[in-house]
Amino acid sequence: MSKFAPHRKSYNNPRGTSTTVCQKCLQTGHFIYECKSERPYVSRPSRTEMLQNPRVLAKLKADGKPSVEVPEEFKKKSGTANLILEAKEKEREKQKTTGSDSHPKKKKARR
Template structure:
């Protein structure tokens, strides 16, 4: 058979039925590659609207507790990071005291007073 000769109609191509729904225009009767219309706007609820829905909120608030249980060791404020932060806060307080003492000594020297 020549490539220029007319081809026979293929019988294995699917034909759209009345129950076939186009995924682009959401209308029945044709496939998406045959569609000539535009895609319609379909509004969906936003995440906020979904969370404001009373049915969903009821599910979230049913227990009254968080969905994940936090172990006691993590609830305590004795972690390594907290210890480091406490040490740095103490150093800052010491630096403030030293800085205020040095400023008062400089002022005393300017005005001819004794530093102590």
């Protein structure tokens, strides 16, 4: 047999069996590249619905601690942005009381 002879069909074109499940239409008997039907709509639960499941909640409470440790600065309700704004307001008040630099310095224009 020549090395240029066509190969047997069973090697080039595998056939789907009754246990083969198409990933597009979720039916059995063919592969996705042979599929001629439309993709069906599959509804999945949202994250909220999953967390409202009592079994999932029981599992989370049984662990006792969160999966990720949260830093102290994020546990505060004020938040990082509020801390930055408070610091800037204090800086402005300090500048008003000292009276220095009532006009901000102008930057020189580059040519």
